Structures are given as C-alpha cells and as structure tokens.
Amino acid sequence: MAKLVLDLHDIFNKGRKIDEAIEKKIKLVEIIPGKGSGQLKKKVLRFLDQSHIRKKYHRIDKDSKNFGRLFVHFKF
Numbered sequence: 001m002a003k004l005v006l007d008l009h010d011i012f013n014k015g016r017k018i019d020e021a022i023e024k025k026i027k028l029v030e031i032i033p034g035k036g037s038g039q040l041k042k043k044v045l046r047f048l049d050q051s052h053i054r055k056k057y058h059r060i061d062k063d064s065k066n067f068g069r070l071f072v073h074f075k076f
Helices: 015-023 039-048
Strands: 003-007 028-032 057-062 070-074
Touching: 003 015, 015 028, 015 070, 039 057, 039 070
Parallel strands: 003 028
Antiparallel strands: 028 070, 057 070
C-alpha cells in the first residue's frame, strides 16, 4: 500500500499534493499539521471538508497518540 506524508510544519499550501495522491491512486495520505494551537489542523479539516475534496475520500482518522497528525483514506 502506498502512502504519502505531508508535513505542514514548513509550508501550509500543499493542496496540490492531494491531487497528486489522487492521480497516483495513493489510498492513504498522512497529514501532519503539528500540535501547536490547533488552528492549522482546523484549517486542514475545513479544507478537507469542501464538497469537491470530501467526495474523493471515505474517512479521516485522527491519531489517538499524536494530536498533530491526520490520516485521509481515499476511495479507489
């Protein structure tokens, strides 16, 4: 199973990586917005909740051991 990791500590605007994951049929994308104040994670979740993005994945898991990490499972 292929996996793509997006670490958002350095650069937030990596929305195109989602398109890359879809083009390459990567089923799991790990997004690391970091812990911080939680604002970046909220922004990422709002981005993922857009209807044109939401229809491309079937679930998001939050890491129970690391608040600053999300897993997006795409439909293929």
